[in-house]
Amino acid sequence: IGEIRRYLRDNNPIRVSRSLRDTAYKAIQVREALINKNSREPSLNEIAKELSIPGEDVVFAMDAIQEPVSLFEPIYH
Amino acid sequence: MKMRNRMKLELLSLPGNVRLARVAVAAFASEVDYNVSDLEEIKVAVSEAVSNAITHGYQNEPDGVITLTATLFDNSLEIVIEDEGKGIEDIEEALQSTSSDPERMGLGFVFMRSFMDEVDVASEAGQGTRVILRKNLPGEIHAET
Amino acid sequence: MKMRNRMKLELLSLPGNVRLARVAVAAFASEVDYNVSDLEEIKVAVSEAVSNAITHGYQNEPDGVITLTATLFDNSLEIVIEDEGKGIEDIEEALQSTSSDPERMGLGFVFMRSFMDEVDVASEAGQGTRVILRKNLPGEIHAET
Ligand SMILES: Nc1ncnc2c1ncn2[C@@H]1O[C@H](COP(=O)(O)OP(=O)(O)O)[C@@H](O)[C@H]1O
Ligand SMILES: Nc1ncnc2c1ncn2[C@@H]1O[C@H](COP(=O)(O)OP(=O)(O)O)[C@@H](O)[C@H]1O
Ligand SMILES: [Mg+2]
Ligand SMILES: [Mg+2]
Numbered sequence: 001i002g003e004i005r006r007y008l009r010d011n012n013p014i015r016v017s018r019s020l021r022d023t024a025y026k027a028i029q030v031r032e033a034l035i036n037k038n039s040r041e042p043s044l045n046e047i048a049k050e051l052s053i054p055g056e057d058v059v060f061a062m063d064a065i066q067e068p069v070s071l072f073e074p075i076y077h
Numbered sequence: 078m079k080m081r082n083r084m085k086l087e088l089l090s091l092p093g094n095v096r097l098a099r100v101a102v103a104a105f106a107s108e109v110d111y112n113v114s115d116l117e118e119i120k121v122a123v124s125e126a127v128s129n130a131i132t133h134g135y136q137n138e139p140d141g142v143i144t145l146t147a148t149l150f151d152n153s154l155e156i157v158i159e160d161e162g163k164g165i166e167d168i169e170e171a172l173q174s175t176s177s178d179p180e181r182m183g184l185g186f187v188f189m190r191s192f193m194d195e196v197d198v199a200s201e202a203g204q205g206t207r208v209i210l211r212k213n214l215p216g217e218i219h220a221e222t
Numbered sequence: 223m224k225m226r227n228r229m230k231l232e233l234l235s236l237p238g239n240v241r242l243a244r245v246a247v248a249a250f251a252s253e254v255d256y257n258v259s260d261l262e263e264i265k266v267a268v269s270e271a272v273s274n275a276i277t278h279g280y281q282n283e284p285d286g287v288i289t290l291t292a293t294l295f296d297n298s299l300e301i302v303i304e305d306e307g308k309g310i311e312d313i314e315e316a317l318q319s320t321s322s323d324p325e326r327m328g329l330g331f332v333f334m335r336s337f338m339d340e341v342d343v344a345s346e347a348g349q350g351t352r353v354i355l356r357k358n359l360p361g362e363i364h365a366e367t
Binding site: 016 | 241242244245248249252255256257258261
Binding site: 045047048060 | 096103110114
């Protein structure tokens with residue numbers, strides 16, 4: 001157990017916010033790549049599969065890079 | 078309509094919890110094969126409804142409770158957002174986008190109605206508000222609204 | 223202890239909902255400046271407790287309800303996972319990692335106790351189970367366990 005714990009620690013001293021951002025950018029890249037490859041928008045789960053992480057984690061990561069929704073800003077850029 | 082899954086989430090009326098509501102709903106919906114744009118639309122609709130509960134329903138008092146229930150049926154996802162706040166006196170008027178008050182954009186319900194396949198609002202002054210949002214599953218025929 | 227935020231999540235005892243519980247807790251905890259290791263540990267502990275509720279508490283019956291309450295205090299995050307299932311007859315024995323049954327790994331509680339700063343279990347046969355997990359906020363002094 002000590003080893004498992006150390007494994008988690010040694011490998012991830014970084015802040016959650018940064019790791020989420022990394023995941024989100026990877027997800028965006030994968031999404032673009034899949035659009036180009038298949039000429040259609042991939043589903044969330046296709047992106048998740050490509051990244052080998054659960055769909056829920058993709059959702060969470062992609063949400064983390066969004067500004068809080070404000071009606072004073074356009075939603076889609 | 079067969080129920081495939083359901084979750085219920087109770088949140089305090091703090092602005093930061095809008096994000097929690099949307100992540101929880103999107104994670105719940107990720108069991109369905111929606112694409113990212115569909116999920117974005119669902120998230121915006123949920124954000125608007127939860128923001129309304131905080132700012133209008135509870136008028137930014139932090140100790141109000143917002144209840145969000147998400148149910149996955151065979152052919153649709155239903156999300157119900159409820160508060161026990163101020164309520165809406167004139168629902169018809171609230172649903173209109175035009176507003177004379179420059180402080181309010183008045184687009185929350187417009188977004189909800191354009192992003193979801195069905196939006197229902199039940200409310201009474203002093204009795205709180207219930208907003209029901211429904212989105213068809215991908216592949217289902219969308220009724221024109 | 224001052225309460226800064228709280229959420230309550232009710233889930234059905236479906237295996238897929240373990241992930242939903244994890245993401246909801248992660249989103250709730252994102253208000254705290256945990257590092258990735260801390261958050262991973264919290265997620266593993268929550269997964270173990272929710273999995274136990276599904277497989278042991280409700281013995282994989284899909285219509286059981288699991289309640290997860292997360293509360294953010296000034297110096298700790300508390301997560302309570304409750305089921306109304308089978309309950310545990312001998313809590314002391316359940317907390318031991320060694321198991322004679324090769325089917326069960328018997329590491330769920332071991333993980334919870336090593337990853338969280340405090341773990342409490344309340345249960346009675348036939349009355350369901352409540353697991354209380356607590357993790358200090360980053361910067362707080364961790365009691366050695
Ligand atoms: N949960 C609620 N409780 C009380 N009033 C509400 C609620 N949701 C909406 N309303 C009323 O409906 C109006 C329109 O809402 P909306 O379309 O989101 O525009 P906005 O929030 O910008 O005013 C609000 O201005 C408010 O008067
Ligand atoms: N929610 C629960 N309801 C009933 N029994 C439980 C629950 N959680 C744990 N248990 C009991 O405690 C034991 C130990 O749990 P755990 O350490 O997670 O190991 P495992 O799940 O691999 O058996 C389980 O085998 C089970 O008998
Ligand atoms: Mg609004
Ligand atoms: Mg277990």
